Amino acid sequence: MRLDKFLVDCGVGSRTEVKTILKKKQVTVNGKVETSSKLQINETIDQIIYLNRQLSYEKFVYYLLNKPSGVISATEDNHHRTVLDLLDDDARHKEVFPVGRLDIDTTGLLLLTNNGQLAHAMLSPKKHVDKNYLADVLGIMDYADVLAFEKGITLKDYTCQPARLEILSVDETANCCRVNITIREGKFHQVKRMVASRGKEVLSLERLSMGPLSLPTDLARGDYRRLTEEELDSLKEFGVSL
Structure with a gap:
């Protein structure tokens, strides 16, 4: 692997920034100052140090984000903040993208993640893959709605796969309720459209889990962290290289 690619993959900077860093003699390879970006290195054996910090190569990285309202699940947009705007430079240099939206x-x-095979799987x-949501709904959902979700909600353009609707609480005075909804697809506005087809309206929606991953209770809205070893192990069920 070229040294400049290694440094970019380790989050040191962009290719242009890495060239400048090398020219400033801030990188050593096996104890020797190196200035050539074209140097071929063995990323698993060679010792590469940048500003007194030994770098470890990671081909793939995985971040779990508690997405806030007001940002979009995209890598770039001319009108709104994206989820990448919430990440630090190291994470962005890894060229990660959201899995779904x-x-x-x-x-x-x-x-x-930057692991395209895992995202595809x-x-x-x-x-x-189950996606579980907590929703506050205007209108009272009932057992007839539960059965309709189990059967598969029919929308204008497609029929949804069977889904699970659990009614958590009901406020008759405010004419609203809180429900838990689990779907196996991820169509555009799917949960909102399913609820709307039953004559109700989603007021707020929060995704609690996706497949084996669950939203940590201690991860504040807008914050993110790397996946734990246990979470990474849980993703091995998808049969792709992590």
Whole structure:
């Protein structure tokens, strides 16, 4: 692997920034100052140090974000903040992207990675990956709605796969309720459209889990962290190299 690619993959900077860093003699390879970006190194054996910090190569990285409202699940946008704007430079240099999407006003769990195979596997309709949501709803959902979700809600353009609707609480005075909804697809505005088809309206929506990953209770809205070893192990069920 070229030294400049290694440094970029380790989050040191962009290719242009890395060239400048090398010219400033801030990188050593096996104890020797190195200034050539074209140097071929063995990323698993050679010792590369930048500003007194030994670098470890990571081909793939995984971040769990508690998405806030008002940002979009994209890598760039001319009108809104994106989830990448919430990350630090190291994370952005890894060229991560969101696995799936959440609407701009939907909050909660979002996985970001640069592992395209894993993203494809988790989003594949054949995998039937559960996505679980907590929703506040205007209108009272009842047992008839539960049965309709189990059967599969029919929308204008497609029929949803069977889903689970659990009624958590009901406020008759305010004419609203709180529900838990689990779907296996991720169509555009799907949860909101399913609820709307039953004559109710989603007021707020938060994703609590996706497949084996759950939203940590101690991760504040807008914050993110790397996946734990246990969480990474749970992703091995998708059969791709991590």
